[in-house]
Amino acid sequence: xxxxPISRRALLAGATGALGAHALRVxxxxxxxxxxxxxxxxxxxxxxxxxxxxxxxxxxxxxxSYTPLQDCCGIxxxxxxxxxxxHAGVPAIDPQRYKLLIHGxxxxxxxxxxxxxxxxxxxxxxxxxxxxGNGAAGYGRSRPDLSPQLVDGLTSTSEWTxxxxxxxxxxxxxxxxxxxxxxxxxxxxxMARSIPVEQARDDGLIAYGQNGEALRPEQGYPARLLLPxxxxxxxxxxIRRIELADRPFMTREETSKYTDPLPDGTARQFSFVxxxxxxxxxxxxxxxxGDRGWWQITGIAWSGRGRITRVEVSSDAGRHWxxxxxxxxxxxxxxxxxxxxxxxxxxxxTILSRAVDETGYVQPPVEQLRQARGxxxxxxxNHIRPWRVRRDGTVVFGLES
Amino acid sequence: xxxxxLLLGGCGSHDRPQVGAAAPVTFGFGRPATADEIAVWDLDxxxxxxxxxxxxxxxxxxxxxYGRKCAACHGATGIEGPFDRLxxxxxxxxxxxxxxxxxxxxxxxxxxxxxxxxxxxxxxMPLNAPGSLKPDEVYGLVAFLLWRNDIIASSAEMNxxxxxxVVMPAHDRFVPDNRRGGPEIR
Numbered sequence: 001x002x003x004x005p006i007s008r009r010a011l012l013a014g015a016t017g018a019l020g021a022h023a024l025r026v027x028x029x030x031x032x033x034x035x036x037x038x039x040x041x042x043x044x045x046x047x048x049x050x051x052x053x054x055x056x057x058x059x060x061x062x063x064x065s066y067t068p069l070q071d072c073c074g075i076x077x078x079x080x081x082x083x084x085x086x087h088a089g090v091p092a093i094d095p096q097r098y099k100l101l102i103h104g105x106x107x108x109x110x111x112x113x114x115x116x117x118x119x120x121x122x123x124x125x126x127x128x129x130x131x132x133g134n135g136a137a138g139y140g141r142s143r144p145d146l147s148p149q150l151v152d153g154l155t156s157t158s159e160w161t162x163x164x165x166x167x168x169x170x171x172x173x174x175x176x177x178x179x180x181x182x183x184x185x186x187x188x189x190x191m192a193r194s195i196p197v198e199q200a201r202d203d204g205l206i207a208y209g210q211n212g213e214a215l216r217p218e219q220g221y222p223a224r225l226l227l228p229x230x231x232x233x234x235x236x237x238x239i240r241r242i243e244l245a246d247r248p249f250m251t252r253e254e255t256s257k258y259t260d261p262l263p264d265g266t267a268r269q270f271s272f273v274x275x276x277x278x279x280x281x282x283x284x285x286x287x288x289x290g291d292r293g294w295w296q297i298t299g300i301a302w303s304g305r306g307r308i309t310r311v312e313v314s315s316d317a318g319r320h321w322x323x324x325x326x327x328x329x330x331x332x333x334x335x336x337x338x339x340x341x342x343x344x345x346x347x348x349x350t351i352l353s354r355a356v357d358e359t360g361y362v363q364p365p366v367e368q369l370r371q372a373r374g375x376x377x378x379x380x381x382n383h384i385r386p387w388r389v390r391r392d393g394t395v396v397f398g399l400e401s
Numbered sequence: 402x403x404x405x406x407l408l409l410g411g412c413g414s415h416d417r418p419q420v421g422a423a424a425p426v427t428f429g430f431g432r433p434a435t436a437d438e439i440a441v442w443d444l445d446x447x448x449x450x451x452x453x454x455x456x457x458x459x460x461x462x463x464x465x466x467y468g469r470k471c472a473a474c475h476g477a478t479g480i481e482g483p484f485d486r487l488x489x490x491x492x493x494x495x496x497x498x499x500x501x502x503x504x505x506x507x508x509x510x511x512x513x514x515x516x517x518x519x520x521x522x523x524x525x526m527p528l529n530a531p532g533s534l535k536p537d538e539v540y541g542l543v544a545f546l547l548w549r550n551d552i553i554a555s556s557a558e559m560n561x562x563x564x565x566x567v568v569m570p571a572h573d574r575f576v577p578d579n580r581r582g583g584p585e586i587r
Contacts, residue, residue, distance in 0.1 A: 061528075088525065101434055101442055109434040116430040140502055171427045182445055188531045190444060190524040241442050250448050250514045252521035256506065259575065261498030267511075267571075271578040305582045359582030372586050374499030 061089035066153025069281045075335040077156035079211045084218045085131045088188035095222040104243035107173025120163040127333045128302045130155035130274050132231035135381030144396035148281040157335040160226050161209030166201045178244035183225045186240040193234050194248035203228050229304030229333035230272040263374040274304035277363050277382035278355035289393040292346035300335045303357035310356040311338040317350040350398050352386045446520040450565030457560040458541025460548035466538050470527045488549045496574045509550030513575050515567035518543050
């Protein structure tokens with residue numbers, strides 16, 4: 001995936017465009033809300049006119065759209081702010097006509113409609129979903145005026161509901177030699193990826209629910225593959241077909257794209273798991289700290305290999321590190337909120353966070369990742385994200401190239 | 402009551418739906434897929450050639466289709482864009498993509514399998530009319546792009562027998578993921 005360069009306009013929209021448009025509505029507000037009856041009940045809620053979180057879309061049908069991480073609290077991403085990445089736009093699919101075909105190395109090639117999928121015993125779980133190109137803006141070329149949204153906004157967390165792949169595999173009778181399957185979408189790219197059966201059987205889902213309602217079209221309505229902890233592209237949206245086989249299919253998205261060339265002259269293939277990372281979402285560009293004193297540093301940490309066990313924060317450019325509080329719940333393969341109370345002395349400094357997961361993996365500094373992967377790599381950017389806090393209280397992204 | 406519950410799925414370490422002991426291993430939901438409906442959707446083409454439909458095409462046939470249906474987005478010779486560059490063998494030596502961020506990956510210097518080209522063009526291109534190409538057109542386009550990338554001769558015909566035998570320059574470059582978690586950064 002080649003990310004379009006970030007335009008000045010997109011940056012401005014992200015930083016300041018949110019305010020202004022609703023100012024008129026605000027002036028209609030009562031001076032004292034206790035002296036006027038409030039508005040009536042409604043069939044569909046809306047955000048307060050004071051809250052205008054927005055994704056930042058770049059490109060068109062092959063585009064990406066970033067979650068405003070700095071506007072989110074806790075760990076769940078509202079469904080209308082979930083990041084987007086498509087290869088040929090968002091298809092419109094009639095749920096009445098939806099079909100999932102499972103065939104290939106199975107005893108009983110079967111077609112499931114949505115109703116059939118929903119009759120199976122279901123599970124719900126919270127987990128993150130992240131584009132494998134997330135973080136690119138901070139790896140090679142970089143710039144100070146990047147917000148958390150533009151650095152890492154291609155990750156989101158939802159509560160997903162669906163039927164375990166293990167259940168469906170049992171239903172169709174997957175044959176013993178079947179080690180891979182092709183997952184194929186019903187979009188105009190007929191996007192397809194090969195997935196190893198064993199891992200998918202462990203915790204993969206065909207998901208039809210997102211945060212308590214049906215999936216959003218941008219997230220695969222009416223049903224998608226969900227592989228907790230694995231790069232977003234493998235979580236095929238609008239899934240229409242699963243074909244079991246004894247080897248991978250070698251589609252374009254697992255050869256030309258979503259592979260990782262390495263400095264030793266090879267390219268890593270089927271690099272599904274998203275390694276541990278974290279980002280401070282406050283304070284971060286474009287906020288300005290009003291004065292010295294106590295501030296809550298907060299952010300999110302996540303790992304595709306399991307639970308986050310520790311997040312450490314440094315407020316002196318990495319010389320000292322101290323453990324941050326992990327806010328409950330701390331779930332495997334899920335955004336985890338961290339907090340750290342910081343007494344800013346008013347001086348220039350750099351603040352950093354680093355995540356550790358249950359395998360003992362420690363989020364590396366950018367130099368270490370560049371050493372292992374080279375500057376030419378285009379996915380899996382999980383290096384430490386620094387923020388420079390300047391004497392005047394302004395905060396800028398701290399990886400300058 | 403808990404004692405009579407059966408944990409489905411066995412080996413997983415996380416939440417699984419629990420089903421009463423009387424629940425069967427399979428439920429009989431869904432309906433058998435017919436051979437016809439499988440055939441309509443079964444698009445994929447694999448490295449061993451499985452899935453390739455009957456048909457044939459040469460570079461000169463593909464060149465004409467390319468000019469009409471592809472050049473506007475990929476450039477007259479596959480290099481100019483505005484979208485993905487399809488032609489290029491540089492660098493002829495080595496595979497320095499990890500070190501050199503400016504190197505453009507193309508069919509000629511990066512794709513490990515020729516069959517992927519059939520699979521992808523057939524499923525996703527042209528971007529403005531995906532799924533509209535006939536097998537002979539796809540074989541011709543594949544022959545044209547492989548010839549432009551210096552991989553096959555201009556006269557070579559691509560068909561279900563010849564295409565899987567084309568060896569791509571980057572074929573041996575791909576390695577499995579060796580990241581395993583733990584302290585090592587790979």
